[in-house]
Amino acid sequence: MTQDAALVLVSNRGPATFEDGEPRRGGGGLVTALTGLVHHRAAVWVASAMSDGDVSVSREHGGGSFEIELDDARYRIRLVESNPEAYELFYNVVANPMLWFIQHYLWDLSNAPDIRRHEVEAYEHGYCAVNQDLARAVLEEVEGEREAVVMLHDYHLYVAPKMIRAARPDVFLHHFVHIPWTQPDAWRVLPADMREGIYEGILSNDIIAFHTRSYRRNFLLCCRELFDLEVDEQAGVVRFEGRDVWVRSYPLPISAAMFRNTAQRPAVHQYEREILRRRRKHLILRVDRADLSKNVLRGFTAFDLFLEQHPEFKENVTFIAHLIPSRQDVPEYAEYLERIEALAAVVNHRHGTTDWMPIDLRLRENLEEAIAAYKHYDLLMVNAMFDGMNLIAKEGPLVNERNGVSLLSENTGAHEELADFALSVNPFDVQEQADAIYRALSMSAEERSWRAQGLKRIVTARDPGDWVDDQLADIEAKRRGEAPARS
Ligand code: G6P
Numbered sequence: 473m474t475q476d477a478a479l480v481l482v483s484n485r486g487p488a489t490f491e492d493g494e495p496r497r498g499g500g501g502l503v504t505a506l507t508g509l510v511h512h513r514a515a516v517w518v519a520s521a522m523s524d525g526d527v528s529v530s531r532e533h534g535g536g537s538f539e540i541e542l543d544d545a546r547y548r549i550r551l552v553e554s555n556p557e558a559y560e561l562f563y564n565v566v567a568n569p570m571l572w573f574i575q576h577y578l579w580d581l582s583n584a585p586d587i588r589r590h591e592v593e594a595y596e597h598g599y600c601a602v603n604q605d606l607a608r609a610v611l612e613e614v615e616g617e618r619e620a621v622v623m624l625h626d627y628h629l630y631v632a633p634k635m636i637r638a639a640r641p642d643v644f645l646h647h648f649v650h651i652p653w654t655q656p657d658a659w660r661v662l663p664a665d666m667r668e669g670i671y672e673g674i675l676s677n678d679i680i681a682f683h684t685r686s687y688r689r690n691f692l693l694c695c696r697e698l699f700d701l702e703v704d705e706q707a708g709v710v711r712f713e714g715r716d717v718w719v720r721s722y723p724l725p726i727s728a729a730m731f732r733n734t735a736q737r738p739a740v741h742q743y744e745r746e747i748l749r750r751r752r753k754h755l756i757l758r759v760d761r762a763d764l765s766k767n768v769l770r771g772f773t774a775f776d777l778f779l780e781q782h783p784e785f786k787e788n789v790t791f792i793a794h795l796i797p798s799r800q801d802v803p804e805y806a807e808y809l810e811r812i813e814a815l816a817a818v819v820n821h822r823h824g825t826t827d828w829m830p831i832d833l834r835l836r837e838n839l840e841e842a843i844a845a846y847k848h849y850d851l852l853m854v855n856a857m858f859d860g861m862n863l864i865a866k867e868g869p870l871v872n873e874r875n876g877v878s879l880l881s882e883n884t885g886a887h888e889e890l891a892d893f894a895l896s897v898n899p900f901d902v903q904e905q906a907d908a909i910y911r912a913l914s915m916s917a918e919e920r921s922w923r924a925q926g927l928k929r930i931v932t933a934r935d936p937g938d939w940v941d942d943q944l945a946d947i948e949a950k951r952r953g954e955a956p957a958r959s
Pocket of ligand 1: 485499500501502503568626627650651798799860
């Protein structure tokens with residue numbers, strides 16, 4: 473792709489949400505990924521106006537694109553306003569929970585979901601409507617542009633590619649899915665029409681991308697099993713409506729330079745002093761959105777078990793759990809947060825003393841505070857049930873200064889890269905996690921150092937620039953009519 477070809481990124485969440493006109497960094501792994509991307513390539517970033525503050529800022533700019541400065545970088549963004557009821561159905565009924573739950577195997581199928589008229593209408597008048605709004609904005613951005621490339625991101629936007637292709641078949645459509653792609657039966661939860669709509673939408677892209685080889689494999693399997701499409705698994709190609717759709721995997725790296733910079737901010741040092749003043753001999757850390765897929769409850773249960781089985785650690789260890797409240801208008805999420813608070817209270821009550829609280833629950837978003845804790849943990853817990861990539865598993869080892877050990881779920885995307893140096897766990901096996909906590913906190917200094925150095929080496933080997941370049945190279949190759957590189 474030539475350097476001056478227009479590049480449009482599209483995602484539901486943009487790099488910033490606005491409050492009283494002031495931008496605040498958007499949360500989650502996708503924003504980290506795309507921020508890395510726009511550092512390497514000029515682009516306009518089209519996103520939903522998610523809050524009232526976003527809507528005002530969008531209106532101030534007549535719905536068009538504008539520049540913002542955030543975290544020492546400038547972005548051109550365009551915030552797209554949707555009808556509030558449609559947006560509510562899109563975000564709180566279809567994208568989260570329906571699709572998110574399907575793609576993380578979260579439905580407890582004997583109980584939920586019930587698909588009624590409400591859900592079907594939410595798909596038609598919410599999900600498709602918001603996709604249409606974003607597609608329209610994209611079409612305006614690429615008007616008059618030749619060789620434009622549109623990179624769509626994540627599960628919010630599965631039907632937009634079809635809408636864009638119908639109007640502009642010349643535009644190159646690339647879709648990165650940042651979450652797992654589950655196996656065929658998980659998709660059978662959706663009514664056939666909805667399922668077809670979603671696959672037809674995503675297969676309207678030229679390239680579909682995932683973080684891991686295993687999600688890529690699952691996607692190809694779904695195309696064959698659910699729709700009887702012609703699939704070349706070796707080449708990663710699906711034949712759809714007379715076109716070849718490439719299906720690729722590109723594991724997302726983090727930006728070491730950006731993280732190391734942030735780690736030097738005065739506010740981080742301030743938080744570090746606080747952590748050091750209060751720390752016990754050992755510090756366990758987890759940093760997550762308070763999402764069901766992150767498996768917070770089993771993490772606390774494993775810690776509870778560990779304290780029970782190894783009482784010598786009492787008063788010597790603190791577990792800081794930085795959990796960012798997320799998607800609180802979805803009842804399952806609100807209830808999950810309540811269960812987290814209740815379980816932390818039980819564990820603290822069971823083991824705590826008048827001056828020692830085993831679990832230090834921090835329910836807030838504060839990047840600087842989290843980075844300060846990254847520097848000083850002895851054990852980082854990443855025990856997600858299923859997770860597309862999990863960038864915490866990479867950020868922690870990058871800035872940690874104590875040869876901290878990583879406990880890492882084998883069902884995270886990051887595990888494909890970090891398995892050799894982390895303590896791998898089955899996220900459902902609480903005893904194994906309790907044993908891993910014990911092993912990490914009693915590990916020899918040599919082994920800790922060997923593991924920590926190994927993790928650092930892997931997470932610094934590539935950066936988001938390489939990730940972008942690999943994707944652009946494939947876009948270029950496909951445009952030239954080359955065959956896909958086999959993998
Ligand atoms: C995950 C998803 C992203 C999403 C982020 C935060 O990382 O892959 O698409 O933006 O979670 O979730 P939220 O609903 O707050 O945007």
